[in-house]
Amino acid sequence: MGLISLLTSNPTAFIIIALALVLSLAVHEFAHAYTADRLGDPTPRRYGRVTLNPIAHLDPFGTLLLLIAGFGFAKPVPVNPNNLGRWGTLWVAAAGPISNLLIAVLCAALLKVFPPTTITLTILLTVMSINVILAVFNLIPIPLLDGSRILGALVPPMGRALAQFEAQPFSFLIVMAFIFLARGPIGSIIQAVQGWVLNVVGV
Template identity: 75%
Template sequence: MGLLNLLSANPVAFLIIALALVFSLTVHEFAHAWVADRLGDSTPRRYGRVTLNPLKHLDPFGTLLLLIAGFGFARPVPINPNNLGRWGTFWVAAAGPISNLLLALITALLMRVFAGNGLAISILGIVLGINVVLAVFNLIPIPLLDGSRILGALVPSLGRSLAQFEAQPFSFLIVMAFIYLARGPIGNIIASVQNWVERTVGV
């Protein structure tokens, strides 16, 4: 369900979820850019992506899709793998999901701190859930997602095939179809990871 369906029913919930999504997606993309910059690739900096300004990271079509379909994306951070090497590329790809997992753990810790505040718990619960979804979802090893770039760095020959597939105009539709068909197993993994986060922090 897209966020637009929630707008008329519960505007406050819509605003909270929208802000949490923007914040989480921004941190995710910033993490990619920051790690690439630290590892010697100035490409993200030249494109103004080493920033927490959400306007630099949000994609118009991805944001519209998020509002309508409940699934969207931010603008990919441009990098030059030649400046990073195999393992640099690996860490840049992994930085986004890692940042969301860290945000989930921090949010769970804050839920312990604000245990007596119902409103804070509700908001933090939304942030926690969104970041677990982003972390797990982006680790799926299929083209257009960080998982495929992580896999490509670990297995360079496979990485070239994944990159060629990603360049095809129909790749987005195939990935969307896969995600829709695999939504059950993906949902189970997301629930398991969220349970692990909450148990780790003791929520």
């Protein structure tokens, strides 16, 4: 179910989830861009991506898909692997999911600090859940996701094969179909990671 259905049924939930998604995606892409920039690749800065401004990172089709289907994406950060090398590419790919995990842990920690009001719990748990979902999804080692870049850096022959698959015309549809079919196991992993995040801070 997409976010758009919440506009009439629960406008408050729509605003919280929409803002949490937009900001979390912006931080994710900024983490990629900032890491690449710090490691010597000027490409993200050239395209104006070393910023936390969500407008620089939102993809029109990905945003529309999010509103309609409940699953979307931001614009990938352009990088030049030749400027980064094998391990630089790995760290750039990992930076996005790591940023989401850090936000999730921060939200869990804040649950112990702020008064347990309904709105506080709703906001913090929503932001935490969204960032866990982003981290888990992006770490799946399949094309178009950060996990494939990490795997490619660790196992270069596999990286070349994944890159060839990603260049195929229908790779996006195949990846989306895989995620849909594997939503059960992925959901279980997400729940396990959410439990781990809460346990880390003792909530």
